[in-house]
Amino acid sequence: MNRLLAKLSLLATTAAAALVFAGPVHAADIKKGEALVNKGGCIACHGAGLDKPIAPNYPIIAGQYASYLFHAMQQYQTKHQTPLYGRNNPIMSGVMAQFSTQDLKDIAAYVSSLKGPLYIRDEVH
Template sequence: MKFAFITTLVFCCVGLANAADIQKGQALVEKGACTSCHGVGLNAPILPVYPRLAGQPADYLYYALHAYQVGGSNAKYGRNNAIMAGQVQPYSDQDLKDIAAYVSSLPGTLVIKK
């Protein structure tokens, strides 16, 4: 019984330690000037080739950001885009999670068929 309690407590603490911080994500998005390409609220791209990001699922956004960091060096998991690769390189894994949480929290017009 003690073991189960301690194990549960440890896993809960690890989850809290890695929880994404929306406010930190907002600061990182502002610092990174993401709206320069993705537009106001990250929902009005300046060119049609840039995606609308607002409201997309955080796990998808994190995966995409991480894939840009990995880049072409990993054909299975990387994404090749010179602009995005340069944008995400300085960020830690936690920074990417924070950015994803913030962007996901924004109201967006992206429609996903159900």
């Protein structure tokens, strides 16, 4: 029993250390997201306000859930593509290649804060 406890406490210590060394976690920055969207030229295809795409098969993204946007954008990046889950769109893969994970969190926070037909949850923005 004591050996089990010792093992468990070692595990807990290791897990705590791993958390400490994982580095700081930054909250999403809406202002930075806005700057990245402007720099990234997203409105050229998704439209002004990101809710008026230039073609019917281009998605409306304004007001979508931030976590949905984040994962969608990440899946366009080559390093996150898997045969089962990766998205494979040459346009968006090209656009997303330049962004870090933190950039994508910031962009998602900004895009989800915009009003659009997909905007449904006032209380979380």
